[in-house]
Amino acid sequence: MLSINNLTKRFGKTLAINNISFNVDSGNIFGVLGPNGAGKSTILRSILNIIQPNSGEILIDSLPHNKFNSDKIGYLPEDRGLYQRSRVDDVLKYFGKLKSLSKSDVNNKIEFWSNKFELQHQLSKYVYELSKGNQQKVQFLISIIHDPDILILDEPFTGFDPINQKLILEIIKDFESRGKIILLSTHMLELAEKFCSEIILINEGEKIISGNLSEIKSNYNSSKYLVEFTGDTESLNSSEMIHELNFENGKLKLTAESTTRSSQLLNFLISKGEVSHFQKLEPSLTDIFFDSINKVKQTEQ
Amino acid sequence: MSKIINIAYWEFTERVKRKYFIISTLLTPLFLIALGYFSGVVNLSTDEKPQMIGLYNYSEIPFANFQIAFDNVQLPNNQPKYILVDVTKDVINNDGNIAILENYVESQNLAAVVIVKSDSINNVSSTLITKYPKSHNEILLLEAILNQAKYLSNEVYESIKITQSPTSEIFEHKTEAELVNQFYDSFVLLILLLASILFSGGLFVRGLAEEKSNRIIEILLSSCKVNDILLGKILGLSLLGLFQILIWILLGYTFLSNYIFINNADFLTLQIIFFLLGYLFYTSVFVGLGSLVNSEYDSQQLTTNISIFLLVPIILALQIIEYPNSILAVTLSFFPLTSAPVMLLRFNTSVIPDWQIITAILSLLFFTGLFIFITSKIFGKGLLLFGEKSPYTKLLKWITSKNE
Numbered sequence: 225m226l227s228i229n230n231l232t233k234r235f236g237k238t239l240a241i242n243n244i245s246f247n248v249d250s251g252n253i254f255g256v257l258g259p260n261g262a263g264k265s266t267i268l269r270s271i272l273n274i275i276q277p278n279s280g281e282i283l284i285d286s287l288p289h290n291k292f293n294s295d296k297i298g299y300l301p302e303d304r305g306l307y308q309r310s311r312v313d314d315v316l317k318y319f320g321k322l323k324s325l326s327k328s329d330v331n332n333k334i335e336f337w338s339n340k341f342e343l344q345h346q347l348s349k350y351v352y353e354l355s356k357g358n359q360q361k362v363q364f365l366i367s368i369i370h371d372p373d374i375l376i377l378d379e380p381f382t383g384f385d386p387i388n389q390k391l392i393l394e395i396i397k398d399f400e401s402r403g404k405i406i407l408l409s410t411h412m413l414e415l416a417e418k419f420c421s422e423i424i425l426i427n428e429g430e431k432i433i434s435g436n437l438s439e440i441k442s443n444y445n446s447s448k449y450l451v452e453f454t455g456d457t458e459s460l461n462s463s464e465m466i467h468e469l470n471f472e473n474g475k476l477k478l479t480a481e482s483t484t485r486s487s488q489l490l491n492f493l494i495s496k497g498e499v500s501h502f503q504k505l506e507p508s509l510t511d512i513f514f515d516s517i518n519k520v521k522q523t524e525q
Numbered sequence: 526m527s528k529i530i531n532i533a534y535w536e537f538t539e540r541v542k543r544k545y546f547i548i549s550t551l552l553t554p555l556f557l558i559a560l561g562y563f564s565g566v567v568n569l570s571t572d573e574k575p576q577m578i579g580l581y582n583y584s585e586i587p588f589a590n591f592q593i594a595f596d597n598v599q600l601p602n603n604q605p606k607y608i609l610v611d612v613t614k615d616v617i618n619n620d621g622n623i624a625i626l627e628n629y630v631e632s633q634n635l636a637a638v639v640i641v642k643s644d645s646i647n648n649v650s651s652t653l654i655t656k657y658p659k660s661h662n663e664i665l666l667l668e669a670i671l672n673q674a675k676y677l678s679n680e681v682y683e684s685i686k687i688t689q690s691p692t693s694e695i696f697e698h699k700t701e702a703e704l705v706n707q708f709y710d711s712f713v714l715l716i717l718l719l720a721s722i723l724f725s726g727g728l729f730v731r732g733l734a735e736e737k738s739n740r741i742i743e744i745l746l747s748s749c750k751v752n753d754i755l756l757g758k759i760l761g762l763s764l765l766g767l768f769q770i771l772i773w774i775l776l777g778y779t780f781l782s783n784y785i786f787i788n789n790a791d792f793l794t795l796q797i798i799f800f801l802l803g804y805l806f807y808t809s810v811f812v813g814l815g816s817l818v819n820s821e822y823d824s825q826q827l828t829t830n831i832s833i834f835l836l837v838p839i840i841l842a843l844q845i846i847e848y849p850n851s852i853l854a855v856t857l858s859f860f861p862l863t864s865a866p867v868m869l870l871r872f873n874t875s876v877i878p879d880w881q882i883i884t885a886i887l888s889l890l891f892f893t894g895l896f897i898f899i900t901s902k903i904f905g906k907g908l909l910l911f912g913e914k915s916p917y918t919k920l921l922k923w924i925t926s927k928n929e
Contacts, residue, residue, distance in 0.1 A: 272747040299747040305739015310539055321531045322748045366744065376747075 225249055226271070226374065226405055231280035233266050240266040241429040244280070248407055248422070253400050255420035255437075256409040257509065263429040264409035265302055268378050271407070272299055284374065295324045298372035302379045302409075304363050306351045312362055313347040316369060323370035333369045341365060341391070360384055364392060368399075375399055377408040381415060393419060413509040425513055432516045437509075444512055448505040449489065451476040455497010465492055475501070528749045529757040536761025540728050541768060549724040550769050553717065554776045575605050576636035579612035579629075584643035588613075590677040591641075594670045607670075612638060626654040639687075641671065649675065651687045664876075712842065714869045717773055718800055719835045723828060725765045726811035729758070730824040733815045751905035759812055759897070766804050795882065796872055802889040803865020807831070809893055813900030816907030838866035849875035858885045861892035 226248040233240045241263040248254040256264045269275045271282055273290050282289040307315055313334060320330035338344045341361045346354055354362065360383045368375065375396070381389050397419065399406055410416050416423065417437060424434035433440060447467070453460075453476050460466055460478070465488065468479040480489050486504055493499050507515075540546055580591055588611050595609040615629070630638055637655040644650075651671055653664070668687050736742045745754055810831060818824045838845070838857070845854045849871040857863040858871065864885050871877055 269743070272743075274743055274746045294748055297747060299744060301740045301743040303740040305735075305741055307539065307735070307741065308739075309543070314539075318531065318535050319744065319748070322528060322745070324527070 225283075225285065226407065227281075227283040228267070228271070229281040229283070231267065231270060231277050231282065233263075233270060233275065233277045239429050241270075241277075241426070244424070244426065244429075244431055246422075246424045246434050248405050250405055251400055251403040252422055253396060253406045253408065253420050255416040255423040256407065256426070257411070257413055257416055257420075257423050257513075258409075258426040258432075259411055261428075262411075262426045264411075264426065265378055266429075267426075268299075268376050268407065268409055272297065272376060295370065296373040298323075298367040298370065298375045300364055300367040300377045300380055302382070304360060304383065306359060306363060308350070308352040310351055311347075312343070312349055312351055312354065315351060315362065316347075316365065319366045320369045323372075325370055330369070333371075337365050337369060340395075356383065357385060357388060361388065364395075368395065372404070374405045374407070377406070379410050379412075380408055381410065381412060389415075413513060417509040423509070425509070425516065427513075427517055427520075430520075432520065433512065440512065441506055444507045444515075445482070446505055446507040446511070447480045447482055447484070448507070448511070449476075449478050449480065449486075450501070450503045450505055451478060451493060451499060452501035453493060453497055453499055455493075457497075459496050460493075463492065465489055477505075528753045529760065532745075532749070532754060532757025533760035533764060536729070536732075536758055537764045537768070540725070540732065540761075540765050543728065546724065546728060546765075546769075549720065550772055553720045553724075554773060556716070575600070575608050577610060577634065578607045579610050579615075579633065579635045579638040581638055581640040582611065582613050584641045584649050586641065586643075586649070586674055586677075590674040591671070593677060594673040597673070598666070598670060607636075610635070630654055639667065639671070653687050712870075713777075714796060714800065715838060715842065715866050717770065718803055718866055718869060719832075719839070721766050721769050721773075722804060722807040722811075722835065723832055725762055725769060726807060726815075726831065727824070727828045728765075729762050729811055730815040730818055730827055731821060733758075734818045734820055734824045737819055746905075752901060755812065755901060755904045759808055762808050762812065763805065766808065767801075770800070770804075796869060798886065799865045799868045799872075799889075802886065802893065803869075806861055806865065806889055806893040806896065807835075809896040809900055813896060813903055813907075816900075816904045834862040835866065837863050838870060841867075842870055845870045846874045849877075855881060859888045861889055864889050 228247070229245050231244045232242055244263075244267060246254070256267055258264055266275065270277045271289060273294070284292040316334050317327075317330050320333060321327075325333065334347070335344075338347055341364075343358060343361060343365070346358055346362075351359060351362070364380070367377065377396070380392060380396070384392060396406055396408070408416075408420075420437055422435065423437050423440070425432040452474075457469075457476070460469055460476075465481055465484045466478050467481050470477045490499065490502055493502070578595065580588065582588055582591065592609055595607045596605055598606040600606050612629075612633070612635075626638055626640075629635075637653055640652040640654065642650050649671075651668075653667065664687055671687070733742075736745070749757075811827075814827055814831075815824070818827055841853070841857070844851075845857070845867060848854060854867060854871060857867040858881060868877070868882075868885050
């Protein structure tokens with residue numbers, strides 16, 4: 225298990241992350257989510273012992289993180305790059321050996337993964353000769369070549385087309401099914417909510433919300449509805465119960481005021497026309513994120 | 526340890542394959558050959574005249590043997606380098622008084638008097654009396670001539686060594702040809718050292734800038750300890766320099782042996798020591814400061830800044846060769862940034878007192894150790910600076926901070 229306790233990091237006068245805590249169990253995909261500049265990469269770099277936090281504690285399997293064997297960790301940095309003037313197979317061998325793989329293990333892994341990523345004909349090329357997508361694949365391959373117990377991925381889907389995003393996702397899911405710890409950061413909240421079982425949402429270094437994603441969603445009081453309605457739509461606009469109203473594919477997507485209950489809204493709609501479909505929408509992570517930030521701002525004011 | 530070796534191997538193999546390295550390794554000797562050709566042309570064009578050498582022979586070796594040996598040495602213009610005169614009878618009663626012998630040298634318009642004596646068990650000693658002390662190279666040449674004369678006789682003697690008098694150099698009088706020769710001989714090693722430092726150091730810094738700009742350094746830092754990366758890179762860079770030097774030595778022996786190494790054989794070990802110490806010192810400088818660069822532009826600027834210090838010995842080379850024991854030359858020998866190149870210049874031109882050699886070696890060792898210590902303090906922090914324009918202002922803070 226990976227435990228982050230009260231982690232704080234300052235860069236000069238800037239507070240990058242403030243008192244962040246969470247736990248990640250084996251066999252889980254944990255999302256560190258937030259907008260650009262929220263402090264996601266700072267958390268990941270602290271876990272990787274690349275930067276030193278000002279305070280707090282990071283434990284991996286009850287060991288301080290700097291005592292944990294770095295060969296068991298795989299890392300994909302946010303900003304991608306490789307040795308452009310080196311051969312692809314040389315680069316893979318170098319990083320495989322740095323993770324203490326033997327020569328034969330490295331060669332076997334390279335053969336296996338290059339087939340999986342359809343890179344087998346690219347191995348003897350120089351990195352700069354590869355397309356950007358293939359370079360991204362090589363970089364991802366570097367992070368998993370040693371079959372790490374902990375996989376830390378910083379914005380893993382950036383730069384991949386949908387087909388390769390699917391391939392990456394399958395591999396991440398495979399790691400999850402084999403009981404590995406997977407920690408990924410992304411600002412693509414829609415994508416993250418599809419496969420993260422647990423999350424921490426941060427903004428400007430502060431925790432907004434954290435925990436099991438399903439529980440977070442079920443506890444969140446959504447005020448969005450999808451309605452099939454025929455009747456006086458003009459009168460809906462003027463209602464105090466309805467905050468926002470949009471037509472989407474012939475259906476009404478509306479946001480009710482936070483104090484409005486579902487039954488109140490349904491009765492109101494029936495009084496104005498015919499309702500053939502009424503559905504309370506599950507909140508998206510983006511909704512939760514913006515609502516949570518608004519609440520924080522209101523509290524501060 | 527295996528990670529250090531992996532990093533060192535990568536640093537070495539990836540740079541040694543680069544076109545820049547291959548071209549620079551081959552072009553440097555070509556430049557030196559061109560310089561040697563120029564030196565030879567100048568040498569031939571100078572109007573060097575034969576020197577009159579007086580021989581005070583108090584040994585069993587016949588004068589005729591000395592005559593043959595001295596006559597074998599010729600100037601580039603095919604004239605004899607030395608005209609040997611037997612002065613044994615003239616100075617037989619002077620009791621070895623140096624001042625009188627010096628006056629004798631001057632009054633007879635001689636370049637020097639060579640005193641050769643043998644004791645009861647036929648050990649031969651030789652003293653060279655000159656008004657102006659001869660260069661180390663010329664002493665070696667004279668010793669070679671005396672030993673050749675010795676072999677011509679049937680007597681068995683130990684190898685003859687010359688003691689020069691006066692031993693303190695008041696003023697070194699050198700001919701233009703001597704200066705050109707010494708300049709070239711000394712310059713070969715100096716240029717090789719500087720080229721080696723700048724080529725491999727420049728390659729290294731550019732590589733580090735690439736690692737930082739594309740964040741490969743983050744993967745390295747997540748895989749190894751900072752000190753493993755530091756040591757691996759220093760080791761790889763040192764191997765790269767040694768490999769380049771080895772190629773140059775092989776090329777030198779093959780094509781330039783007449784110019785470079787024969788005259789310096791006695792000092793080759795010391796020269797190699799200073800060469801390696803100088804290379805190691807500058808390697809630590811490149812690795813430490815290299816961690817602060819962020820771009821190709823930064824790396825070029827850093828290489829330029831370091832090369833300014835390396836230019837000092839080149840600018841002062843002629844003065845150091847002409848006055849190798851001047852205060853300037855001695856001071857620069859102890860200053861770490863100039864020590865190795867200046868000592869390489871001085872070895873060919875003068876007999877350097879042991880204490881100066883030892884002090885210079887200790888100075889280089891101390892400052893190399895100090896710089897590696899400083900480098901270990903700044904390397905890890907410097908690696909994580911992305912895009913900061915003037916991290917140099919933070920150096921003092923990092924150096925004085927405790928390791929985290």
